[in-house]
Amino acid sequence: MVTSDLPEEILIDIFSRLPTKSVGKCRCLAKTWRTLLSTPSFIKSHLARTRKTRQENLILITHSQSIHSIANIKDDDTVSRELELPDLWAEVVGSCDGLVLFINVDDEVILVNPITLQQAKIPTSPLAFERSESFTMHAIGYDSLRDDYKVVVLSYLETYNGSRPSYLDTFVDVYSVKTGVWKRIGISPYPFADLDFAYGVFVNEAIHWLSMNSKLDCPYVLIAAFDLANEVFFEIPAPRGIDVGKFLFKKLVVLGGCLCVVDTSSYSGVDVWIMKEYNVSESWTKFSMYFDQCMFKPLCFIGDDEVVSVVEGPCLVVLNFKDGTSRDLVVNGVPALFTDGCIFVESLVSPAFCGN
Template identity: 60%
Template sequence: MEAGDLPREILIDIFSRLPPKSVGKCRCLAKIWRQQLSTPHFIKSHLTRKTRQENLILITPSHSIHSISTIKDDAISRKLELPGNWTEVVGSCDGMVLLVNEDHEKFLVNPITLQQVQLPNSPQALNRMESFSMHGFGYDSSSDDYKVVTLSYYDTDNEYEPDCVDTFVDVYSVKRGVWKRVNSSPYDHAVPEPSPGAFVNGAIHWLASSREPGYPSVIAAFNLVDEVFDEIPAPSSVDVQNFVFNKLVTLGDCLCLIDARGNGPTNVWIMKEYGLKESWTKFSINGDYEWDIVKPLCLIGDEEVVLVTEGETLVVYNRTSGTLRDMVVDGGPASAIDGGTFLESLVSPASIGA
């Protein structure tokens, strides 16, 4: 039987179960396969499979990009041929990663296929020399669109009032290729270290301060469907006045809050059920280690967490035994200045909205 003799439905079902790299090889075997395995319908079908491998993506101290297969006891690194000096991993969604380079240019990249597109800057962007900005990246299910959200503000450096008078919110539609400005954020987003937003459950999350008396800390969630902010309840055990100085990341598709300040243990909270205050679970990283923990990157199974340290090293913490170990990586350095995770997919940044 030749490749073209198989019914299209059977082909789609068979190949949608394969890893992206295997699909790429199959595309080269027959013209009919290349056509059928490149359609938007097939790519969407492949994306919905839950067997895709989660990988790490890292910016090394030399500002190059590496990906690491996060397979327990078999971490394999490869350098991605993406020229430039990279500085920030903003986030990932459906296999695409939003990266920023030293020139503050934003690129949407598929680390598996190496397809990439440069995103334009917002025509309303504030002057970089006079302002601060933070970015987030996620998926809007209502419009089947990927969006980049930029928060920007002028810092008034006022000791007694909220630092930023207005936080401007600009939203970029990857499908339409346009920026628009929506209503300003109702929160004070001025923080010591502007951080990327954490995308979970259709919203991008940042730590901020309320403008209410006392300026309590909040978890501000920007819903990508309605393009408005809401609040997500914080853990009961955090200091409501000061957790804005913590860090918020995505860990295993959950919101993760980390407090690495001071000389004591590093406290980590994970929201197991989105939006439910009682679902926050906590663990503390103790132990005598050379460098302070910066942030967790990913989970390995149910027990271990991969973290990056201030010393730009990767370590693995076992929550059951309470022990830390250096991460062993085959084929590349076990070091990073920033990082995140992505799932393998065939989604092309260049074809969205085409």
């Protein structure tokens, strides 16, 4: 019993509704409270509540390779904070339940909780190819069957050197955050294209990436999926009308919790398809707007019509899909300069091995 007043389950109910930082402060209430507010079950209850509020925070990499976060995007006075995570950060792969997967300039893969500032380096897989000759795509997701966060790496090896073999098959390796162990799943029937800022996308318990079926006479674009719990591959139909040509100008992202395909191959602008209902091919909805950009990564909605995106510049713009207008997002009083970003939810989930 942590207090004479209320039963523990009511206390958990109340405290799990507090903002993450308030919970952090309450960890110094007393010894028993520190324990109670750090248990995996409390962290889960807290996460479940945060998920319901659907509050999205942005994590961004600056031009000088530090990390900033934005808690509230407002029309006029959006503020970003630099996080005390000293390193030179290159890419942000994605996030899951408040854990954000980063790659630094030394190609190290690091899992970070941007709220608690805990970080854990993901060791290189013993089966990983020599980095300089291989192509990789990373992803972060959650395996609900084993209650485990997983880092997924797809890779192939192309040596350009006759004396050593290439392995052009797509190898799939999965790292378990809970056990700290890598496992080779095998070879994916769906290849991936090595593109800048293209990562596996975690939606609906599976990792997704844009792929192509070229074994048939008539090749077509598809969305490959890997179910983390059952460790099986499957296929999700790409939007109709997406052609195989200029494949490298197409990108899969997550937007508003939905799969989203971005196509910048046309000179007349960008096309954005959103799969409003998961794995329902009829639910693909297309938005087009004039915007002359090759690099374009939508991050999150503001309201129903506006989307915050990272574009070449590098900066953050707000695109209005309804009236076709765009504007720079002003952060800290100036147009925002960020090279990459993704959304995350606030959580107390630990990125470290064994949850400690």
